[in-house]
Amino acid sequence: MSAWRPTADLDTLRERARIAGSIRAFFASRDVLEVATPLLAAAPVTDPHLASLETEARIDVEPSTLYLQTSPEYHMKRLLAAGSGPIYQLARACRDDESGARHNLEFTMLEWYRPGFDHHALMDEVEALLGEILPDTTASRSTYREVFQRHAGIDPHTASVAALRDATRRLGIDVDDLGDDRDTWLHLLLATVIEPRLGVTDDGDLAIAFVHDFPASQAALAKIRHEPGRPTVAERFEVFIGGIELANGFHELTDATEQRARFESDLAQRERLGLPTVPIDERLLAALEHGLPPCAGVALGFDRLVMLATGSDHIDEVIAFPASRA
């Protein structure tokens, strides 16, 4: 096939546009404001597992090094701190080093924030939206601990590195030693063993599987909840449909001091891993110091949603021109 041609067929692109229209109607009916934020930003995410593309601008802007956003999260939080109220955006995002059947260098993310919601209230809204795009799917909620116990036979909050290594071998995953970082083993088990089994009914139909209460070490930008006699968990959730990770949400961290500490911990981990150091987003921290309203937010892979709605197996089938044809 000629390399100038789109990889998605035109019917799929029409369906994609129809789904985007349904999403906009959904949020309009709920008085959630559509916003647009920069793709090029002064500071990227610090997350060691996300690689930002960077570029130099010749206009008079300080700093002149700009980063293509891996998600619109920081700018949207600045809008929330400025009093925007509930907001959403269908945003373009870019992540280097990610390429495959479910990953393209640039992709479309549906991200929204709800002041006054916690992660459970936001899961309700995610369920309502998905019910419109994927009718007749049933939804269930499990904790991170429950899905690991069910599908990998281990407790992710207490299992030692040795136990995680044994579980990996027992479940047939052949991998070289990943070292002593528990989270790396948990990521491996989630991505290779557990995720393929989430969001699929016994009959093989699509279902919506919410997984919540992640280990505190995987909080990212979520609040952490301490309860006596229970593992400390992050108020974070993910959504899986048909074995695909579709969305990630947080009951958002609003504390500027804690946020700075997490950024610095990310930078320290980047240094340990030999990754490039990146500037911390001081404008986000200033917004948090000014005051981020208590809220919950979620990012949902729009291309993957279109894949599920159209029964596509590869992201190239739902985007006009993937990186290989850009």
Place this chain on the structure above:
Amino acid sequence: MATYSTNQFKNGMKVMLDGDPCSMIDVEFVKPGKGQAFTRVKLRNLLSGRVLEKTFKSGESIEAADVMETQMQYLYNDGSHWHFMVPSSFEQYPADENAVGDVAQWLKEEDMCDVTLWNGNPISVTPPNFVILTVTQTDPGLRGDTSSGGSKPATLQTGAVVRVPLFINEGDVLKIDTRSGEYVSRAKE
């Protein structure tokens, strides 16, 4: 020795795994949105033919295998080895039983084959998709005998035995599909 990093992995890539050359037959990138990325690979061991699955942490590297496929002409069998030649250079390569295996039944002198070399030694041979071979032995076909589905076995000049229609006689020249091992048609010499 050259190495490949996980972000270069793709189908058909030849790499060394546990001392054996392998070819990647399926490459899957998996990554939790917040977390470590991995690349899951299905590989065919080019010596044993066995398919295995291996998971790599993103950023890991693996040694490249010095494997190449070359078009060569089959010359002759000396009882222990099958000899092939690169027509442009006249370089000859002896392939042993392990490399040739069941393919031996399709090898006719002067036919062009794809020979896979690892460190300069043949490790596998792919015959042409279609070969033209003469029938050396087959029973006369009996008209009206449908118990065998209208076919009968025939032995070909290379020793291969294929099912052929009843009208085929000894000395006929046949076109055979080597991928399925099935008779296609009669052929002109």
